[in-house]
Amino acid sequence: MSKKKKRGLKEEYNLFTRDLDWEPGYVSWDEMYPYAKMEGIKIHDWSRWEDPFRVTIENYVRIQAEKERKFQAIRENIDLMQSQLDISDARWLEAMKLFMGAAAPSEYNAHRLFQFVARHVPSPAIRFAALTQSVDELRHVQDQVLMFNNYNKYYQGFHSWRQIASRHWLMSVPKSFFEDALTAGPFEALAAISFGFEVVFTNILFVTVGSMAVKNSDHTYTGVGFTSQSDESRHMTLGMMAIRAMLEEDPDNVPIVQRWLDKWYWRAYKGFAVVPYMLDYIAPRKLMSWKEAFEMYIEDQVFNGLFKDLEPYGIRLPLHAKDSIKEKDHLTHQVALLLHRLPHVTFFHPFAPNEQDKAFLAEKYGSTWTDLWAKKWEQQTDPNHDHIYPGLPQLCQTCQIPMIFSEPDNPEETCFRHSVHEGETYHFCSDGCKWIFDQEPDKYKQAWLPVHEILQGNCGPAEKLPEYWGLEPEDTGDYYESLNYKNFTKWKEMRAQSI
Amino acid sequence: MTVAGERSRYVGVDLTNGHVTDAVIESVEQDNPSAKITRFPGYAKVEAIEKLVINRETVEEALGEEWNTEDLQLIVTSYYGFIGEWDDDQIIIQWDNV
Numbered sequence: 001m002s003k004k005k006k007r008g009l010k011e012e013y014n015l016f017t018r019d020l021d022w023e024p025g026y027v028s029w030d031e032m033y034p035y036a037k038m039e040g041i042k043i044h045d046w047s048r049w050e051d052p053f054r055v056t057i058e059n060y061v062r063i064q065a066e067k068e069r070k071f072q073a074i075r076e077n078i079d080l081m082q083s084q085l086d087i088s089d090a091r092w093l094e095a096m097k098l099f100m101g102a103a104a105p106s107e108y109n110a111h112r113l114f115q116f117v118a119r120h121v122p123s124p125a126i127r128f129a130a131l132t133q134s135v136d137e138l139r140h141v142q143d144q145v146l147m148f149n150n151y152n153k154y155y156q157g158f159h160s161w162r163q164i165a166s167r168h169w170l171m172s173v174p175k176s177f178f179e180d181a182l183t184a185g186p187f188e189a190l191a192a193i194s195f196g197f198e199v200v201f202t203n204i205l206f207v208t209v210g211s212m213a214v215k216n217s218d219h220t221y222t223g224v225g226f227t228s229q230s231d232e233s234r235h236m237t238l239g240m241m242a243i244r245a246m247l248e249e250d251p252d253n254v255p256i257v258q259r260w261l262d263k264w265y266w267r268a269y270k271g272f273a274v275v276p277y278m279l280d281y282i283a284p285r286k287l288m289s290w291k292e293a294f295e296m297y298i299e300d301q302v303f304n305g306l307f308k309d310l311e312p313y314g315i316r317l318p319l320h321a322k323d324s325i326k327e328k329d330h331l332t333h334q335v336a337l338l339l340h341r342l343p344h345v346t347f348f349h350p351f352a353p354n355e356q357d358k359a360f361l362a363e364k365y366g367s368t369w370t371d372l373w374a375k376k377w378e379q380q381t382d383p384n385h386d387h388i389y390p391g392l393p394q395l396c397q398t399c400q401i402p403m404i405f406s407e408p409d410n411p412e413e414t415c416f417r418h419s420v421h422e423g424e425t426y427h428f429c430s431d432g433c434k435w436i437f438d439q440e441p442d443k444y445k446q447a448w449l450p451v452h453e454i455l456q457g458n459c460g461p462a463e464k465l466p467e468y469w470g471l472e473p474e475d476t477g478d479y480y481e482s483l484n485y486k487n488f489t490k491w492k493e494m495r496a497q498s499i
Numbered sequence: 500m501t502v503a504g505e506r507s508r509y510v511g512v513d514l515t516n517g518h519v520t521d522a523v524i525e526s527v528e529q530d531n532p533s534a535k536i537t538r539f540p541g542y543a544k545v546e547a548i549e550k551l552v553i554n555r556e557t558v559e560e561a562l563g564e565e566w567n568t569e570d571l572q573l574i575v576t577s578y579y580g581f582i583g584e585w586d587d588d589q590i591i592i593q594w595d596n597v
Contacts, residue, residue: 008587009569052582053572063572203577207513207542210576214541222541226515229576233512237582287540301579305508309581309594 013054018047021124033122039185042250046123049245053129053234060132064139067227071143074223075150081219084154085495088216089284090488091479096221097157097348098274098282099209102174104144105165107228109178111137113189120186123245129238130190136231147224156474156483157348163470164347167459169450172400176447177271181264183443187246188260194239196264199306202232204297205275212279212287247313254314263439265318266432270399276332277339280361281353289364290332299325320432326408329365333373337380338404341389347471349479352381372411392451397426398433398444405429421445509535510580510592511546519562520574526557542576550593551580 007015024032078084087093114134118127148158165171181192210225246253276290288296307317339350353361358377361369380387393402407413408431417434418427421441428434437444453459460468466476474483514520524545528534533548545551559566568590583591 010586052585054569054585059569063569066573203513203579207577211539211541226541226576230515230573233575233578234572236578240581301511305510305579305594308508 009054012056012058013050016056016058017054017128018050018124029122033120035120035186036122039187040256041187041246041253043123043245044249046125046245049123049125049241051125051129051237051241053237055129055132055234064136067230068139068143071223071227074219075146078150078219078223083217083219084150085491086217086219087488088218090155090484091282091284091351092213092216092218093151093155093157093484094348094350094479095209095212095278095282096151096218098170099278100144100147100221101161101164101347102171102274104141104148104161105171106174106178107137107141107144109175109182110134110193111141113178113182113193116182117186117190121190121242126190126238126242126245129234129241133231133235133238136235140228140231143224143227147220150220154487156487159472160470168347168469168471169454170346172448172450173271173273176400177267180267180443187242190239190242191246191257191260192264192267194235195243196261197268198232198235199239199243200265200298200302201268201272202229202236203301204293205272206232208279208287208293208297209275212283212285215285215287216283243310247310247315251314258315259439261315262319263436266320266324266430266436267399269324270396270401270430270433273331273335273399273401277335280332280364281336281357286360289360291328291364294324294328319435320430323408323430323432327405329368330373330406330411333361333369333376334404334406337376338393338402340380341387342393343477344388345465345476347469347475349477349482349484351479352377368411392454394427395449395451396429396433397447397449398428398436399430400447400449401429403427403429507533507548508594509546509548510551510594511544511578512551512575512592513542513544513577514574515542515576517574519566519570522558522561522566523553523571523574525561526554527551530554530557550583550591553590555588 023029030037111134114130114137118130118134121127121130145161148161151158165175178193181189184192206225206229210222210229213221213225243257246257279286279288279290279293303317303321307315336350336353339346340352343350358374362374365373379385393404395402403414403416405415407415415430416427417429417431418425419434419438419441420426421437422445424445426437426441426445428437450459454462454465459465466473479485514523520543524536524543527545527547528536530552531547531550534551535546537544537546553568553571555566555568568585568587571590578592580592581595583593583595585591
């Protein structure tokens with residue numbers, strides 16, 4: 001079969017993307033790129049770097065339009081086919097509230113971040129890839145908001161995602177993550193999101209969640225998840241290109257890049273601590289456990305794959321990678337127990353695992369489940385004791401998650417770390433978070449910690465907190481007492497009777 | 500360069516289910532002796548040891564129509580390894596320092 005194209009992909013890319021760069025004439029190079037040198041990254045020859053995807057504006061627009069057409073067709077079908085009733089159980093939507101509630105505003109922040117990178121990193125290949133990524137992120141947030149609209153027609157809890165995203169205490173976790181990256185220099189911003197987040201973590205987040213949505217027959221998320229995910233390979237490529245350019249251009253860049261990998265691996269790992277809970281607990285039909293997903297995507301593909309390839313440049317595994325490996329048996333249960341104690345202040349409905357969930361956890365986690373976490377759940381759900389925690393939890397200064405994580409070598413002992421800076425004591429959930437603070441205490445001392453702000457009266461009177469967060473009374477409480485559960489059960493019965 | 504790996508290192512792509520993906524999988528199985536396909540709900544993990552080659556011509560034969568390599572973007576949701584080549588005829592994903 002013959003190709004009728006005048007120019008090949010390679011030539012097309014060089015002509016219309018990479019070589020369209022120009023030398024500034026009216027201002028100096030330093031004036032045009034004011035942040036390019038502030039982080040100490042040295043680049044000698046930008047012109048030899050190109051995007052392996054070889055994206056030109058022409059094929060970008062054509063391919064993205066095709067993706068968008070596919071997504072809109074799926075979206076219309078959902079209404080047509082009454083697919084909202086196909087969902088395995090409305091309980092699945094609690095995962096969507098958590099996951100999409102955090103992801104949609106994060107996509108918007110990523111859009112802003114890649115505008116910044118596209119403006120300030122002086123490489124034509126990176127600037128164009130960052131520009132297309134910033135447009136991608138905007139498409140994602142818009143499609144995801146459309147998805148909230150779909151859910152909203154039938155289910156409770158998706159009506160004020162915007163207010164929840166900017167005010168709810170749980171949402172300060174992803175928000176602080178992206179704002180941390182947004183307030184870094186352009187190269188760190190790029191390393192943080194393109195590499196630390198896209199290359200290392202998006203697989204475990206979006207591919208497994210998308211696949212889980214298929215298994216739970218949530219056609220809405222399947223549509224939006226896969227269309228968003230289809231841009232991720234390009235984003236990962238930008239991350240790899242950027243990291244390798246920095247590592248190959250000058251040996252002085254290596255320790256700087258290593259420090260960013262150390263920091264952003266841990267930031268991303270902690271920032272997405274609710275994902276294990278979605279995989280192991282929320283999903284009515286399970287796909288794989290967090291432990292299996294972590295082993296496949298992080299240990300196998302990232303630590304044993306990617307990092308081996310970066311070894312010759314002098315790069316080693318992220319500083320606290322070992323702690324995350326040790327935690328893979330426990331993290332999911334710690335998060336699940338925490339949220340089960342706080343059903344009155346969450347914007348989704350937590351619940352205790354049922355018999356089916358427990359059988360899955362026993363199979364996947366073996367003795368750590370039977371000897372330790374199953375017993376904790378027995379205590380937690382003992383009807384003679386109130387399981388609700390009425391106070392405000394202590395938060396980690398860096399990741400902003402309540403202090404629930406254990407010592408790496410002892411899952412029964414809660415990990416507490418602290419640092420003193422300018423006479424003030426700051427608290428951390430882990431060695432990783434303490435290390436990050438100690439590198440830049442003047443940045444993290446400014447963290448907007450929801451619990452501190454509530455206590456200072458900056459979030460209005462305590463009894464009106466749910467209102468401040470954008471919640472209605474039926475948004476909180478245990479799933480099995482919720483309106484969604486009652487409606488879903490009723491609709492399923494009606495559907496069964498009508499056949 | 501030497502890398503202390505205890506076992507073979509795979510590279511791979513994750514492809515969303517559909518007829519183009521079926522054709523790509525068929526081509527990968529034909530052109531890569533170490534190809535390994537794992538099916539998950541909604542997508543397939545397509546892997547090979549150290550190097551994965553996708554040839555336009557083999558995909559077109561399986562698909563029965565013309566196919567642009569850049570259209571892999573419509574079905575690829577993730578990959579691991581580096582993109583060694585992506586031109587009109589071929590896509591290669593590999594580890595560079597093996």
